Amino acid sequence: MSRVVLRNGKVFDSLNGKLIDGQTIIIQDRKINWIGQDSSYDQESKDKIIDVSGKVLLPGLMDLHVHLEFLHEFIYNMERAMLRTKDAMLGYYALKNAQEHLKSGFTTIRDCGSETLAPSSLRKLINEEFLLGPRCLVAQQPIVQWGNKEEFGPHDWIKFMRREEVISGTDGMIHAVRERRRDGSDFIKTITTGGVLHGQESKVELSLWNNDELHAMVAEAERLGMHVASHAHGSLGNHTAVEAGIRTIEHGSMITEETVRMMVKKGTYLVPTQSAFSFFDNLTPEKKKAFPPEIIEKGEHLAQFIAENHKMAYEKGVNIALGTDAPVASAHGNSARELLLMVENMGMTPIEALQAATINAARAIRMEEELGSLEVGKYADLVVVNGNPLDDLTLLEQKENLLYVLKDGKIVAKQGRLEL
Ligand SMILES: [Zn+2]
Known part of the structure; x- marks a missing residue:
């Protein structure tokens, strides 16, 4: 197979957080085969050369918290959306939304919970190159504690929807993890x-699961080669999750210094989802009317702590990986906004934000041998950017600046248009 060569670009070295000019990358069989100074490049006659002089080459970006089946409009009325949307439609939405991420330079995404089992089928069809999409890691249905999550709807509807799954005790937990595995989950x-x-009625301070249940969940998941991600707002729920060995804490709104110290020790990752919280900051009075007042109150209550707590976690040295909770804040395909929010709200540097979206995200999902940096042997997932995002992250929000998105060494999008 002929080689694809990106000549003479400025490569973002995500491991060391710097830009290296005059770099050429040779891609063969989906992977980076060689990278070095352009003057040392040994040209072969069949090489397909793309001149990227003056352009910045980033490793493919990663969003570790999305919900592919959902549209942004759903957020304003989940009850109606769930009642009116057929399962098959959710699968098609998932495909469209996955492609929106790919077009925007996000070549790997982690789906943090779906209604149907569509995401694992989508992942399979993408991996088989039957459909074009990003690399997907999927959780399928989250393991939730019945009675503490209301699902979306009135009681009778919930009873109808209920999947006869009351998970309790360590045996129940082991069963639930194995069931997810059978359903095709990559992680829990x-x-x-x-x-x-x-x-x-879902209280953000409430701590769900007892310690034995949490430990059983993590042990069984890890035994089966899966990591566990946990949604956590309240301080106790954050603490018990970290204590049990959960790998990524999603949101972490009311996280305490004590928990943060344990995260640093254990190497736990925080996925701040600043985008999701910006949603409540930016709601117009008219749009607020779409929500029950209790929900607005909860959102506004948490918004008071989040920036400060996440900043504290970052300053104390917690590993941070990018995740948006798309489509809560906006439609899928706008995950680059999270980079800016991490800089503005948490005090991270643009370089650190880009590391959170690349090498740190890869480490969080234990794929740092394959993804997250532009090195020999890794998958050739990368974004060729017009302009320097290290100076101005907003460049990544404008798709015309994303000259090429490559996944598995193939150009999959040009300036926001898919190469189908
Ligand atoms: Zn979420």
């Missing part, structure tokens, strides 16, 4: 506290 998503959009 759970919730250790109530949530903002989970319903009026």
